[in-house]
Amino acid sequence: MKEVKVQIIGFGFIGQSFAEVLTKRREYLKRNYNLDIKVVSISDISGTIYGDIDLIKALRTMKEKGRIVDYPNEAKVKKSSGLGIEAIENIEADLVLELTPSNIRDGEPGLSHMLAAFRNSKHVVTSNKGPLAIAFKKLKEEAEKNGVEFKFEASVGGAMPIINFAKETLAGTKIISVQGIFNGTTNYILTKMTRDNVPLDIVLKEAQEMGIAERDPSYDIDGIDTASKLVIIANAVMDIDATIKDVKIEGIRKITPELITLAKEDGYVVKLIGEVCKNKLEVSPRLVPISHPLNVGGTLNVAVFYTDIAGEVTVIGKGAGKETVSALLSDIISIYRCR
Amino acid sequence: MRISIDIELKDVPGELLRALEPIASYGGNIVSIVHLREEKKDKVPVHLIFEIDSQEKLKKILEEYEKRDISVLKIGEAKRRIVVTVGVVGHIIDTDLMDTIDRINEVEGALVEDLSLRMSDPEKESSAIFKVVLSDEEIKEKFFERLYEIAREKDLLIIKSISD
Numbered sequence: 001m002k003e004v005k006v007q008i009i010g011f012g013f014i015g016q017s018f019a020e021v022l023t024k025r026r027e028y029l030k031r032n033y034n035l036d037i038k039v040v041s042i043s044d045i046s047g048t049i050y051g052d053i054d055l056i057k058a059l060r061t062m063k064e065k066g067r068i069v070d071y072p073n074e075a076k077v078k079k080s081s082g083l084g085i086e087a088i089e090n091i092e093a094d095l096v097l098e099l100t101p102s103n104i105r106d107g108e109p110g111l112s113h114m115l116a117a118f119r120n121s122k123h124v125v126t127s128n129k130g131p132l133a134i135a136f137k138k139l140k141e142e143a144e145k146n147g148v149e150f151k152f153e154a155s156v157g158g159a160m161p162i163i164n165f166a167k168e169t170l171a172g173t174k175i176i177s178v179q180g181i182f183n184g185t186t187n188y189i190l191t192k193m194t195r196d197n198v199p200l201d202i203v204l205k206e207a208q209e210m211g212i213a214e215r216d217p218s219y220d221i222d223g224i225d226t227a228s229k230l231v232i233i234a235n236a237v238m239d240i241d242a243t244i245k246d247v248k249i250e251g252i253r254k255i256t257p258e259l260i261t262l263a264k265e266d267g268y269v270v271k272l273i274g275e276v277c278k279n280k281l282e283v284s285p286r287l288v289p290i291s292h293p294l295n296v297g298g299t300l301n302v303a304v305f306y307t308d309i310a311g312e313v314t315v316i317g318k319g320a321g322k323e324t325v326s327a328l329l330s331d332i333i334s335i336y337r338c339r
Numbered sequence: 340m341r342i343s344i345d346i347e348l349k350d351v352p353g354e355l356l357r358a359l360e361p362i363a364s365y366g367g368n369i370v371s372i373v374h375l376r377e378e379k380k381d382k383v384p385v386h387l388i389f390e391i392d393s394q395e396k397l398k399k400i401l402e403e404y405e406k407r408d409i410s411v412l413k414i415g416e417a418k419r420r421i422v423v424t425v426g427v428v429g430h431i432i433d434t435d436l437m438d439t440i441d442r443i444n445e446v447e448g449a450l451v452e453d454l455s456l457r458m459s460d461p462e463k464e465s466s467a468i469f470k471v472v473l474s475d476e477e478i479k480e481k482f483f484e485r486l487y488e489i490a491r492e493k494d495l496l497i498i499k500s501i502s503d
Binding site: 179250254255256257258259261262263265266268270273284285286287288289292294 | 424425426428429455456457458459464465466467468496498499500501
Protein backbone atom coordinates (compact mmCIF):
# COMPACT_ATOMS: atom_id res chain seq x y z
CA MET A 1 0.00 0.00 0.00
CA LYS A 2 1.38 3.37 -1.01
CA GLU A 3 0.64 6.12 1.47
CA VAL A 4 0.24 9.53 -0.20
CA LYS A 5 0.40 12.57 2.06
CA VAL A 6 -1.63 15.38 0.54
CA GLN A 7 -1.75 19.07 1.46
CA ILE A 8 -4.89 20.93 0.46
CA ILE A 9 -4.18 24.60 -0.23
CA GLY A 10 -7.44 26.50 -0.69
CA PHE A 11 -10.49 25.01 0.97
CA GLY A 12 -13.40 26.55 -0.91
CA PHE A 13 -16.01 24.78 -2.97
CA ILE A 14 -13.64 22.50 -4.91
CA GLY A 15 -11.43 21.74 -1.89
CA GLN A 16 -14.44 20.77 0.18
CA SER A 17 -15.95 18.73 -2.66
CA PHE A 18 -12.65 16.85 -2.94
CA ALA A 19 -12.59 16.17 0.83
CA GLU A 20 -16.17 14.94 0.67
CA VAL A 21 -15.44 12.52 -2.18
CA LEU A 22 -12.28 11.32 -0.43
CA THR A 23 -14.21 10.41 2.74
CA LYS A 24 -16.41 8.17 0.60
CA ARG A 25 -13.73 6.81 -1.73
CA ARG A 26 -10.81 6.10 0.58
CA GLU A 27 -11.46 2.36 0.80
CA TYR A 28 -12.16 2.13 -2.94
CA LEU A 29 -8.84 3.81 -3.74
CA LYS A 30 -7.01 1.46 -1.40
CA ARG A 31 -8.65 -1.60 -2.91
CA ASN A 32 -8.41 -0.66 -6.58
CA TYR A 33 -5.27 1.45 -6.80
CA ASN A 34 -3.32 0.42 -3.71
CA LEU A 35 -3.29 4.07 -2.68
CA ASP A 36 -3.91 5.40 0.81
CA ILE A 37 -4.55 9.11 0.35
CA LYS A 38 -4.11 11.02 3.60
CA VAL A 39 -4.80 14.73 3.95
CA VAL A 40 -2.03 15.97 6.26
CA SER A 41 -2.80 19.70 6.12
CA ILE A 42 -5.52 22.09 5.02
CA SER A 43 -4.88 25.80 4.48
CA ASP A 44 -7.29 28.62 3.73
CA ILE A 45 -7.10 32.39 4.23
CA SER A 46 -7.57 31.96 7.98
CA GLY A 47 -4.47 29.75 8.40
CA THR A 48 -3.52 26.08 8.43
CA ILE A 49 -4.43 22.94 10.33
CA TYR A 50 -2.12 19.92 10.21
CA GLY A 51 -1.71 16.49 11.74
CA ASP A 52 -4.21 13.66 11.92
CA ILE A 53 -7.11 15.52 10.30
CA ASP A 54 -10.64 14.13 10.31
CA LEU A 55 -12.11 15.33 7.00
CA ILE A 56 -15.69 15.05 8.24
CA LYS A 57 -14.86 17.42 11.10
CA ALA A 58 -13.05 19.74 8.68
CA LEU A 59 -16.09 19.86 6.43
CA ARG A 60 -18.39 20.50 9.38
CA THR A 61 -16.10 23.32 10.55
CA MET A 62 -16.35 25.02 7.16
CA LYS A 63 -20.11 24.64 7.08
CA GLU A 64 -20.60 26.02 10.57
CA LYS A 65 -17.78 28.55 10.96
CA GLY A 66 -16.45 29.17 7.46
CA ARG A 67 -12.77 29.14 8.60
CA ILE A 68 -10.53 26.10 8.81
CA VAL A 69 -8.71 27.37 11.92
CA ASP A 70 -11.97 26.95 13.83
CA TYR A 71 -11.50 23.16 13.61
CA PRO A 72 -12.21 21.68 17.06
CA ASN A 73 -9.26 21.83 19.46
CA GLU A 74 -7.71 18.42 19.85
CA ALA A 75 -4.20 17.14 20.55
CA LYS A 76 -3.61 15.32 17.27
CA VAL A 77 -4.37 18.35 15.07
CA LYS A 78 -2.22 21.46 15.29
CA LYS A 79 -3.18 24.95 14.11
CA SER A 80 -1.11 27.75 12.72
CA SER A 81 -1.79 31.22 11.41
CA GLY A 82 0.66 30.43 8.61
CA LEU A 83 -0.84 30.42 5.13
CA GLY A 84 -0.30 28.12 2.15
CA ILE A 85 3.36 28.97 1.54
CA GLU A 86 4.42 28.22 5.12
CA ALA A 87 2.44 24.99 5.05
CA ILE A 88 4.16 23.87 1.84
CA GLU A 89 7.60 24.87 3.13
CA ASN A 90 7.29 23.33 6.59
CA ILE A 91 4.93 20.36 6.56
CA GLU A 92 6.11 17.01 5.26
CA ALA A 93 3.99 15.81 2.33
CA ASP A 94 4.18 14.14 -1.08
CA LEU A 95 1.65 16.17 -3.01
CA VAL A 96 0.11 19.63 -2.99
CA LEU A 97 -3.47 20.06 -4.11
CA GLU A 98 -3.49 23.72 -5.17
CA LEU A 99 -7.13 24.84 -5.18
CA THR A 100 -7.02 28.58 -4.43
CA PRO A 101 -9.16 30.94 -6.55
CA SER A 102 -7.88 31.68 -10.03
CA ASN A 103 -6.21 35.04 -10.52
CA ILE A 104 -5.52 36.01 -14.09
CA ARG A 105 -3.60 39.24 -13.32
CA ASP A 106 -0.52 37.78 -11.66
CA GLY A 107 -1.48 34.17 -10.92
CA GLU A 108 -1.12 34.68 -7.16
CA PRO A 109 -1.22 33.16 -4.65
CA GLY A 110 -1.40 29.95 -6.69
CA LEU A 111 1.79 30.62 -8.64
CA SER A 112 3.92 30.96 -5.49
CA HIS A 113 2.29 27.89 -3.97
CA MET A 114 3.12 25.78 -7.03
CA LEU A 115 6.71 27.01 -7.24
CA ALA A 116 7.21 26.40 -3.50
CA ALA A 117 5.83 22.88 -3.89
CA PHE A 118 8.29 22.11 -6.71
CA ARG A 119 11.20 23.56 -4.71
CA ASN A 120 10.24 21.20 -1.90
CA SER A 121 10.03 18.20 -4.27
CA LYS A 122 6.27 17.87 -4.00
CA HIS A 123 3.95 16.95 -6.87
CA VAL A 124 1.25 19.46 -7.74
CA VAL A 125 -2.31 18.71 -8.81
CA THR A 126 -4.44 21.77 -9.46
CA SER A 127 -7.69 23.17 -10.83
CA ASN A 128 -6.29 26.73 -10.71
CA LYS A 129 -5.84 28.04 -14.26
CA GLY A 130 -4.50 31.52 -13.44
CA PRO A 131 -0.85 30.53 -12.85
CA LEU A 132 -0.90 28.25 -15.90
CA ALA A 133 -2.25 30.95 -18.20
CA ILE A 134 0.52 33.30 -17.06
CA ALA A 135 3.56 31.12 -16.50
CA PHE A 136 2.99 27.68 -18.00
CA LYS A 137 6.51 27.23 -19.31
CA LYS A 138 8.16 28.26 -16.08
CA LEU A 139 5.97 25.95 -14.01
CA LYS A 140 6.58 23.02 -16.31
CA GLU A 141 10.35 23.63 -16.24
CA GLU A 142 10.45 23.93 -12.44
CA ALA A 143 8.51 20.68 -12.04
CA GLU A 144 10.90 18.88 -14.39
CA LYS A 145 13.96 20.40 -12.73
CA ASN A 146 12.83 19.04 -9.38
CA GLY A 147 11.76 15.68 -10.73
CA VAL A 148 8.12 15.97 -9.71
CA GLU A 149 4.80 15.79 -11.54
CA PHE A 150 2.61 18.73 -12.46
CA LYS A 151 -1.00 17.82 -13.30
CA PHE A 152 -3.79 20.22 -14.18
CA GLU A 153 -6.59 18.32 -15.92
CA ALA A 154 -9.16 20.04 -13.68
CA SER A 155 -8.07 23.50 -14.85
CA VAL A 156 -9.65 23.06 -18.29
CA GLY A 157 -13.18 21.84 -18.79
CA GLY A 158 -13.68 20.60 -15.19
CA ALA A 159 -14.71 16.96 -15.37
CA MET A 160 -14.46 16.87 -19.17
CA PRO A 161 -11.30 14.93 -20.06
CA ILE A 162 -9.17 17.04 -22.36
CA ILE A 163 -5.50 17.39 -21.41
CA ASN A 164 -4.81 13.78 -20.51
CA PHE A 165 -7.18 12.64 -23.24
CA ALA A 166 -5.19 14.48 -25.90
CA LYS A 167 -1.79 13.53 -24.50
CA GLU A 168 -2.45 9.92 -23.66
CA THR A 169 -5.48 8.58 -25.51
CA LEU A 170 -4.62 10.43 -28.71
CA ALA A 171 -0.86 9.89 -28.32
CA GLY A 172 0.85 9.54 -31.69
CA THR A 173 -1.83 11.51 -33.48
CA LYS A 174 -1.04 15.07 -34.49
CA ILE A 175 -3.59 17.59 -33.25
CA ILE A 176 -3.95 20.27 -35.91
CA SER A 177 -6.45 22.46 -34.12
CA VAL A 178 -8.91 22.49 -31.25
CA GLN A 179 -12.22 24.32 -31.09
CA GLY A 180 -14.42 24.26 -28.05
CA ILE A 181 -16.75 25.73 -25.49
CA PHE A 182 -14.72 26.04 -22.32
CA ASN A 183 -16.99 28.19 -20.19
CA GLY A 184 -20.26 26.83 -18.82
CA THR A 185 -21.64 30.21 -17.72
CA THR A 186 -21.58 31.78 -21.18
CA ASN A 187 -22.93 28.59 -22.68
CA TYR A 188 -25.81 28.68 -20.22
CA ILE A 189 -26.51 32.34 -21.07
CA LEU A 190 -26.41 31.81 -24.85
CA THR A 191 -28.48 28.62 -24.65
CA LYS A 192 -31.12 30.44 -22.59
CA MET A 193 -31.10 33.46 -24.94
CA THR A 194 -31.63 31.08 -27.88
CA ARG A 195 -34.47 29.22 -26.20
CA ASP A 196 -36.35 32.13 -24.62
CA ASN A 197 -35.44 35.03 -26.91
CA VAL A 198 -34.44 37.32 -24.02
CA PRO A 199 -31.59 39.85 -23.75
CA LEU A 200 -28.25 39.00 -22.18
CA ASP A 201 -28.60 41.24 -19.10
CA ILE A 202 -31.82 39.50 -18.01
CA VAL A 203 -30.40 35.99 -18.42
CA LEU A 204 -27.22 37.09 -16.67
CA LYS A 205 -29.19 38.33 -13.65
CA GLU A 206 -31.01 35.02 -13.47
CA ALA A 207 -27.74 33.08 -13.80
CA GLN A 208 -26.28 35.14 -10.95
CA GLU A 209 -29.30 34.35 -8.76
CA MET A 210 -28.88 30.65 -9.55
CA GLY A 211 -25.18 30.80 -8.65
CA ILE A 212 -24.11 29.87 -12.20
CA ALA A 213 -22.59 33.32 -12.86
CA GLU A 214 -20.32 35.31 -10.53
CA ARG A 215 -21.36 38.71 -9.18
CA ASP A 216 -18.64 40.18 -11.38
CA PRO A 217 -19.38 38.28 -14.57
CA SER A 218 -16.74 39.93 -16.76
CA TYR A 219 -14.30 37.05 -16.29
CA ASP A 220 -16.80 34.75 -17.99
CA ILE A 221 -18.72 36.88 -20.46
CA ASP A 222 -15.74 38.91 -21.70
CA GLY A 223 -14.02 35.65 -22.65
CA ILE A 224 -11.07 35.84 -20.21
CA ASP A 225 -11.83 32.50 -18.57
CA THR A 226 -12.07 30.80 -21.97
CA ALA A 227 -8.81 32.47 -23.02
CA SER A 228 -6.97 31.13 -19.94
CA LYS A 229 -8.08 27.61 -20.75
CA LEU A 230 -7.10 28.04 -24.36
CA VAL A 231 -3.58 29.00 -23.28
CA ILE A 232 -3.33 25.82 -21.19
CA ILE A 233 -4.47 23.68 -24.14
CA ALA A 234 -2.04 25.47 -26.47
CA ASN A 235 0.89 24.80 -24.14
CA ALA A 236 0.01 21.37 -22.83
CA VAL A 237 -1.53 19.74 -25.89
CA MET A 238 -0.08 21.57 -28.87
CA ASP A 239 3.32 22.58 -27.53
CA ILE A 240 2.76 26.26 -28.31
CA ASP A 241 4.60 28.60 -25.98
CA ALA A 242 1.81 31.12 -25.31
CA THR A 243 0.43 33.23 -22.49
CA ILE A 244 -2.93 34.94 -22.13
CA LYS A 245 -1.48 38.07 -23.79
CA ASP A 246 -1.25 36.13 -27.07
CA VAL A 247 -4.99 35.45 -27.24
CA LYS A 248 -7.31 37.62 -29.34
CA ILE A 249 -10.39 37.93 -27.15
CA GLU A 250 -13.96 39.02 -27.89
CA GLY A 251 -16.70 38.18 -25.40
CA ILE A 252 -20.46 37.85 -25.73
CA ARG A 253 -21.53 41.21 -24.21
CA LYS A 254 -22.70 42.57 -27.57
CA ILE A 255 -24.70 39.51 -28.65
CA THR A 256 -28.37 40.42 -29.11
CA PRO A 257 -31.47 38.19 -29.05
CA GLU A 258 -32.18 39.47 -32.58
CA LEU A 259 -28.88 38.08 -33.87
CA ILE A 260 -29.61 34.76 -32.21
CA THR A 261 -33.07 34.65 -33.84
CA LEU A 262 -31.67 35.48 -37.28
CA ALA A 263 -28.96 32.85 -36.86
CA LYS A 264 -31.55 30.29 -35.78
CA GLU A 265 -33.66 31.00 -38.87
CA ASP A 266 -30.57 30.22 -40.89
CA GLY A 267 -29.76 26.97 -39.09
CA TYR A 268 -27.12 28.31 -36.69
CA VAL A 269 -26.67 28.89 -32.97
CA VAL A 270 -24.29 31.45 -31.45
CA LYS A 271 -21.60 30.06 -29.11
CA LEU A 272 -18.52 31.50 -27.42
CA ILE A 273 -15.76 29.45 -29.02
CA GLY A 274 -12.10 29.13 -28.11
CA GLU A 275 -9.94 28.12 -31.05
CA VAL A 276 -6.28 27.19 -31.13
CA CYS A 277 -4.09 26.16 -34.04
CA LYS A 278 -0.47 26.82 -34.93
CA ASN A 279 -0.82 30.53 -35.72
CA LYS A 280 -4.03 31.41 -33.97
CA LEU A 281 -5.32 31.71 -30.42
CA GLU A 282 -8.76 33.24 -30.50
CA VAL A 283 -11.84 33.53 -28.32
CA SER A 284 -14.92 34.89 -30.07
CA PRO A 285 -18.64 34.35 -30.54
CA ARG A 286 -19.17 32.18 -33.62
CA LEU A 287 -22.03 30.84 -35.70
CA VAL A 288 -22.26 27.09 -35.17
CA PRO A 289 -24.49 24.94 -37.43
CA ILE A 290 -27.28 23.37 -35.36
CA SER A 291 -26.13 19.86 -36.27
CA HIS A 292 -22.44 20.52 -35.42
CA PRO A 293 -20.91 18.61 -32.48
CA LEU A 294 -19.99 21.96 -30.86
CA ASN A 295 -23.68 22.69 -30.38
CA VAL A 296 -24.09 21.49 -26.78
CA GLY A 297 -26.53 23.24 -24.45
CA GLY A 298 -26.79 24.37 -20.83
CA THR A 299 -23.58 24.62 -18.82
CA LEU A 300 -21.86 21.82 -20.75
CA ASN A 301 -18.34 22.14 -22.15
CA VAL A 302 -17.19 20.58 -25.41
CA ALA A 303 -13.97 20.27 -27.36
CA VAL A 304 -13.46 19.13 -30.93
CA PHE A 305 -9.94 17.98 -31.83
CA TYR A 306 -9.07 18.12 -35.53
CA THR A 307 -6.35 15.51 -35.99
CA ASP A 308 -4.33 14.05 -38.82
CA ILE A 309 -4.98 10.36 -38.20
CA ALA A 310 -8.12 10.19 -36.07
CA GLY A 311 -10.06 12.87 -37.96
CA GLU A 312 -12.43 14.83 -35.74
CA VAL A 313 -12.76 13.71 -32.14
CA THR A 314 -15.23 15.31 -29.75
CA VAL A 315 -15.43 15.24 -25.94
CA ILE A 316 -18.30 16.66 -23.91
CA GLY A 317 -18.62 17.07 -20.15
CA LYS A 318 -19.42 19.17 -17.12
CA GLY A 319 -17.07 22.13 -17.17
CA ALA A 320 -17.40 23.22 -13.55
CA GLY A 321 -18.95 22.28 -10.22
CA LYS A 322 -18.23 19.39 -7.91
CA GLU A 323 -17.76 17.04 -10.88
CA THR A 324 -14.32 18.69 -11.26
CA VAL A 325 -13.16 16.49 -8.37
CA SER A 326 -13.07 13.54 -10.79
CA ALA A 327 -10.26 15.26 -12.71
CA LEU A 328 -8.27 15.94 -9.50
CA LEU A 329 -8.65 12.34 -8.44
CA SER A 330 -7.60 10.92 -11.80
CA ASP A 331 -4.53 13.19 -11.81
CA ILE A 332 -3.47 11.94 -8.37
CA ILE A 333 -4.01 8.31 -9.38
CA SER A 334 -2.08 8.79 -12.64
CA ILE A 335 0.96 10.15 -10.77
CA TYR A 336 1.24 7.03 -8.61
CA ARG A 337 0.24 4.56 -11.29
CA CYS A 338 3.55 5.18 -13.06
CA ARG A 339 5.66 5.24 -9.91
CA MET B 340 -8.32 25.56 -63.73
CA ARG B 341 -11.65 23.82 -63.51
CA ILE B 342 -13.38 23.11 -66.81
CA SER B 343 -17.07 22.45 -67.33
CA ILE B 344 -17.88 20.75 -70.61
CA ASP B 345 -21.05 19.37 -72.26
CA ILE B 346 -20.42 16.66 -74.83
CA GLU B 347 -22.55 14.24 -76.82
CA LEU B 348 -21.71 10.54 -77.05
CA LYS B 349 -23.09 7.70 -79.12
CA ASP B 350 -25.25 5.38 -77.05
CA VAL B 351 -22.96 2.36 -77.39
CA PRO B 352 -20.75 0.62 -74.81
CA GLY B 353 -17.27 2.08 -74.24
CA GLU B 354 -18.10 5.61 -75.43
CA LEU B 355 -17.81 7.24 -72.01
CA LEU B 356 -14.39 5.68 -71.53
CA ARG B 357 -13.33 7.09 -74.91
CA ALA B 358 -14.31 10.54 -73.69
CA LEU B 359 -12.46 10.24 -70.39
CA GLU B 360 -9.22 8.82 -71.75
CA PRO B 361 -7.91 12.08 -73.26
CA ILE B 362 -8.51 13.92 -69.95
CA ALA B 363 -6.63 11.26 -68.02
CA SER B 364 -3.77 11.06 -70.51
CA TYR B 365 -3.08 14.82 -70.13
CA GLY B 366 -3.10 14.57 -66.32
CA GLY B 367 -6.56 16.01 -65.78
CA ASN B 368 -8.53 15.28 -62.64
CA ILE B 369 -12.17 14.40 -63.18
CA VAL B 370 -14.41 16.05 -60.61
CA SER B 371 -17.88 15.05 -61.79
CA ILE B 372 -19.64 13.11 -64.53
CA VAL B 373 -23.36 13.49 -65.19
CA HIS B 374 -24.60 11.01 -67.73
CA LEU B 375 -28.11 11.91 -68.97
CA ARG B 376 -29.12 8.51 -70.35
CA GLU B 377 -32.83 8.88 -69.62
CA GLU B 378 -33.23 11.26 -72.58
CA LYS B 379 -33.57 8.21 -74.91
CA LYS B 380 -31.98 9.42 -78.08
CA ASP B 381 -29.31 7.83 -80.21
CA LYS B 382 -26.88 10.33 -78.68
CA VAL B 383 -26.45 10.82 -74.91
CA PRO B 384 -25.53 14.20 -73.46
CA VAL B 385 -22.81 14.06 -70.79
CA HIS B 386 -21.75 16.87 -68.49
CA LEU B 387 -18.17 16.68 -67.27
CA ILE B 388 -16.20 18.80 -64.81
CA PHE B 389 -12.44 18.30 -64.64
CA GLU B 390 -9.34 20.11 -63.45
CA ILE B 391 -6.42 20.67 -65.79
CA ASP B 392 -3.34 22.79 -65.24
CA SER B 393 -2.88 24.54 -68.62
CA GLN B 394 -4.72 25.90 -71.66
CA GLU B 395 -2.28 23.94 -73.81
CA LYS B 396 -3.40 20.60 -72.38
CA LEU B 397 -7.05 21.62 -72.68
CA LYS B 398 -6.49 22.36 -76.36
CA LYS B 399 -4.93 18.91 -76.84
CA ILE B 400 -7.90 17.24 -75.15
CA LEU B 401 -10.33 19.11 -77.45
CA GLU B 402 -8.28 18.11 -80.50
CA GLU B 403 -8.45 14.51 -79.36
CA TYR B 404 -12.26 14.81 -79.05
CA GLU B 405 -12.43 16.02 -82.64
CA LYS B 406 -10.37 13.05 -83.81
CA ARG B 407 -12.64 10.69 -81.87
CA ASP B 408 -15.77 12.32 -83.30
CA ILE B 409 -17.03 13.46 -79.90
CA SER B 410 -19.08 16.61 -80.30
CA VAL B 411 -18.59 19.41 -77.78
CA LEU B 412 -21.81 21.35 -77.14
CA LYS B 413 -20.59 23.82 -74.53
CA ILE B 414 -17.35 24.56 -72.71
CA GLY B 415 -16.39 27.03 -70.02
CA GLU B 416 -14.59 27.48 -66.74
CA ALA B 417 -16.54 25.93 -63.85
CA LYS B 418 -17.14 28.26 -60.93
CA ARG B 419 -17.04 26.85 -57.46
CA ARG B 420 -19.56 28.87 -55.49
CA ILE B 421 -18.75 29.42 -51.85
CA VAL B 422 -21.35 31.00 -49.60
CA VAL B 423 -20.04 32.61 -46.43
CA THR B 424 -22.49 33.37 -43.61
CA VAL B 425 -21.52 36.18 -41.25
CA GLY B 426 -23.34 37.72 -38.28
CA VAL B 427 -23.00 41.46 -37.66
CA VAL B 428 -24.05 43.50 -34.61
CA GLY B 429 -23.83 47.29 -34.38
CA HIS B 430 -25.27 50.46 -35.85
CA ILE B 431 -25.47 48.75 -39.23
CA ILE B 432 -27.94 51.13 -40.86
CA ASP B 433 -26.70 54.40 -39.34
CA THR B 434 -23.16 53.67 -40.48
CA ASP B 435 -24.39 53.52 -44.08
CA LEU B 436 -25.45 50.00 -44.93
CA MET B 437 -25.25 50.69 -48.66
CA ASP B 438 -21.63 51.72 -48.29
CA THR B 439 -20.89 48.50 -46.35
CA ILE B 440 -22.45 46.35 -49.08
CA ASP B 441 -20.74 48.29 -51.88
CA ARG B 442 -17.35 47.98 -50.26
CA ILE B 443 -17.79 44.21 -49.83
CA ASN B 444 -18.90 43.91 -53.47
CA GLU B 445 -15.81 45.84 -54.53
CA VAL B 446 -13.70 42.84 -53.51
CA GLU B 447 -13.27 41.02 -56.78
CA GLY B 448 -15.19 37.74 -56.71
CA ALA B 449 -17.33 38.68 -53.66
CA LEU B 450 -21.00 39.52 -53.80
CA VAL B 451 -23.51 40.16 -51.00
CA GLU B 452 -26.31 37.81 -51.99
CA ASP B 453 -28.65 38.03 -49.05
CA LEU B 454 -29.11 40.13 -45.95
CA SER B 455 -31.52 39.70 -43.04
CA LEU B 456 -31.68 42.49 -40.49
CA ARG B 457 -33.50 43.08 -37.22
CA MET B 458 -33.76 46.13 -35.02
CA SER B 459 -35.10 45.93 -31.48
CA ASP B 460 -35.22 49.71 -31.11
CA PRO B 461 -34.15 52.45 -33.57
CA GLU B 462 -31.76 53.83 -30.93
CA LYS B 463 -30.15 50.49 -30.17
CA GLU B 464 -27.72 48.38 -32.15
CA SER B 465 -29.20 46.22 -34.87
CA SER B 466 -28.30 42.68 -35.85
CA ALA B 467 -27.86 41.13 -39.26
CA ILE B 468 -26.86 37.99 -41.08
CA PHE B 469 -25.00 38.56 -44.35
CA LYS B 470 -24.69 35.86 -46.99
CA VAL B 471 -21.81 36.57 -49.31
CA VAL B 472 -21.02 34.51 -52.41
CA LEU B 473 -17.33 34.08 -53.16
CA SER B 474 -16.13 32.87 -56.53
CA ASP B 475 -13.45 30.70 -54.95
CA GLU B 476 -11.71 29.83 -51.70
CA GLU B 477 -8.82 32.23 -52.29
CA ILE B 478 -11.13 35.25 -52.14
CA LYS B 479 -12.02 34.39 -48.54
CA GLU B 480 -8.99 36.02 -47.02
CA LYS B 481 -9.43 39.25 -49.00
CA PHE B 482 -13.12 39.32 -48.17
CA PHE B 483 -12.53 38.96 -44.42
CA GLU B 484 -9.75 41.53 -44.55
CA ARG B 485 -12.19 44.02 -46.08
CA LEU B 486 -14.98 43.06 -43.69
CA TYR B 487 -12.81 43.60 -40.60
CA GLU B 488 -11.55 46.89 -42.00
CA ILE B 489 -15.17 48.08 -42.32
CA ALA B 490 -16.03 46.66 -38.89
CA ARG B 491 -13.16 48.54 -37.20
CA GLU B 492 -14.15 51.77 -38.87
CA LYS B 493 -17.87 51.44 -38.10
CA ASP B 494 -17.52 49.71 -34.72
CA LEU B 495 -19.38 46.59 -35.81
CA LEU B 496 -19.03 43.17 -34.21
CA ILE B 497 -18.38 40.36 -36.70
CA ILE B 498 -19.49 36.83 -35.84
CA LYS B 499 -17.85 34.35 -38.17
CA SER B 500 -19.08 30.85 -38.81
CA ILE B 501 -17.18 28.02 -37.15
CA SER B 502 -15.79 26.84 -40.48
CA ASP B 503 -14.32 30.25 -41.49
